Amino acid sequence: MRVVIAKCSVDYDGRLTAHLPLATRLLMVKADGSVLVHSDGGSYKPLNWMSPPCTMAEVAPEADEADEGVAAVWVVRHTKSDDRLRVRIHEVISDTAHDLGVDPGLVKDGVEAHLQALLAEHIHTLGDGYALIRREYMTAIGPVDILCRDQSGITVAVEIKRRGEIDGVEQLTRYLDLMNRDPLLAPVTGIFAAQQIKPQARTLAEDRGIRCVVLDYDALKGIDTTEHRLF
Template sequence: MRLVIADCSVDYEGRLKAHLPMATRLLMVKADGSVLIHSDGGSYKPLNWMSPPATLHIDTADDAEFDDDAVERWIVQATKSDDKLLIRIYAKHHESNHQLGIDPGLIKDGVEADLQRLLAEHIETLGEGYRLIRREYPTSIGPVDILARDATGHTVAVELKRRGDIDGVEQLTRYVEQLNRDPQLAPVRGIFAAQLIKPQAKTLAADRGIACVTLDYDALRGIDDTSDKLF
């Protein structure tokens, strides 16, 4: 992981346009190719970012003529679209590189772990004809909660959350991209499943071609017996 604290401005170009005027920010370049721009506020979410796969090209003022006072320009180009991040760096205050190694992944709490187990046991909840391949299917960037096949025999990657937000959709997007590199599994599509899915997550999922499924935890546990209900 590369960490740079710098005075910079950021422009995002592609399906949408966004601009961050010059300020001191943290630039994070991860080993998976993602680039994130953080401020000192706003909790854990970056101000802007580029998800992998992407390429990073850096020009310096010594190598190119800039029309401003920037000392470096970072061009982060998405591999599968025209989306691009242009980061203009005017001064660097810190730069470091760190090898974090392989992360064991998030240890899920009881409810989320139960959701995974119950959905795996009742995989037909996702649709008639679904068959389980494996829980915690390993990839080079972490395990997929559930890998299954649908009624047509196509591979489906399922990411489970109690509360589904855009970070979960981003995580599933990376898993699907990784799995689609395996010719024995491709084509792979994603399903984002949670007890509650935020509207922003649904919008992003639809844009990524990912289906959303809202899960009823009690029904999966067999507590909510719908046969006893009048309505």
């Protein structure tokens, strides 16, 4: 990751146009190619950004830009659209690079981890004939919560959340896109499971052919299993 603190202005052109006037900002260039522009406020959300796939080139300023004190220009282009980010850097205060290594992924909190364990134990709650393959099935972009097979033998990837929102659907979509390229797994369908699923997330999931399942945590904890009873 490259972390730059600089006095800069930023212009975004694409589906809309936006301008950030000259100010001191944090610029982040991540290993996946994404570029993010942050201020010292606004919590976690960047002021502007370009998500991958994109390319970044550092070029010399044009004559009028140089006259305004611009020392360097970053041109960031999205490879699948006309979106473009132009960062005009007047002064670099700090420029460092750090190798963060492979991220192990988000460690789920207690309730979400328990939901995963309970659903894996009672995988039949997804439907008759469902069979567990494994929990935390690792992919190149992170672990799928549960991998199982349905009654027809089709591979199913299950993403589990406490609260089902659009970002969870997007996460599962990325897993499905990747896994369906593997001939040993494909075709892979998806289930988005949560204790509560927001209407927007349900609409997006169903539009993408992803089944939504609302989980009852207390009911899962109380499911009776004969295998652990004496009689």
